[in-house]
Amino acid sequence: xxxxxxxxxxxxxxxxxxxxxxxxxxxxxxxxxxxxxxxxxxxxxxxxxxxxxxxxxxxxxxxxxxxxxxxxxxxxxxxxxxxxxxxxxxxxxxxxxxxxxxxxxxxxxxxxxxxxxxxxxxxxxxxxxxxxxxxxxxxxxxxxxxxxxxxxxxxxxxxxxxxxxxxxxxxxxxx
Numbered sequence: 001x002x003x004x005x006x007x008x009x010x011x012x013x014x015x016x017x018x019x020x021x022x023x024x025x026x027x028x029x030x031x032x033x034x035x036x037x038x039x040x041x042x043x044x045x046x047x048x049x050x051x052x053x054x055x056x057x058x059x060x061x062x063x064x065x066x067x068x069x070x071x072x073x074x075x076x077x078x079x080x081x082x083x084x085x086x087x088x089x090x091x092x093x094x095x096x097x098x099x100x101x102x103x104x105x106x107x108x109x110x111x112x113x114x115x116x117x118x119x120x121x122x123x124x125x126x127x128x129x130x131x132x133x134x135x136x137x138x139x140x141x142x143x144x145x146x147x148x149x150x151x152x153x154x155x156x157x158x159x160x161x162x163x164x165x166x167x168x169x170x171x172x173x174x175x
Contacts, residue, residue: 013078015085021054021072023061025087030143030150032089032136034096039130042082046125050084053121056114064109065102096133 026032042050054072061068075083090096107115138155148155 011078014076015073016076018072018074018084021051021058021084022070023058024067024069025071026069026089028150029089030147030155032091033154034090034093034136035134036088036090036096037132037134038086038088039132040084040086041127042084042125043127044082047082049121049125053118053125056110056118056121060106060110060114060118064105064107065099068099068102068106 029035040050070086070088073085073087075081075085090099110118138157141155143155
């Protein structure tokens, strides 16, 4: 009811957490400020190849970027099936930038043959992924009391959190 005036539409879905497809997922999000979502659509009948893609990616990240983390969820209700959601939380945008720079470490860990196989399997089993980045806003969040206790300055802040430049509309970045 409290959000009714702010909503234009809603969607609902049920997701199942796949621990075996996840990489060091973070359980405590109270200190996180950003959530990166990557949506994968697995083609019908290609679930075996998808499992292999995830296993290969996990092994490559474990070897090349061991601090990488994500939770993998499968949509069970609300779509046609074959939809997977990878969630990765971040304390800062700098953390996301570091992750982009670490792609070379992942590629090195996979090796040329491993990357070729990974690319081929992914192209065979998945549509192009969709990525979105969200910033936590304490004024639009309903969080657990433990989160508020863990970081009261943020969750009880009197003014809205600053918007990252990439998310601000109609504003040019200033040097």
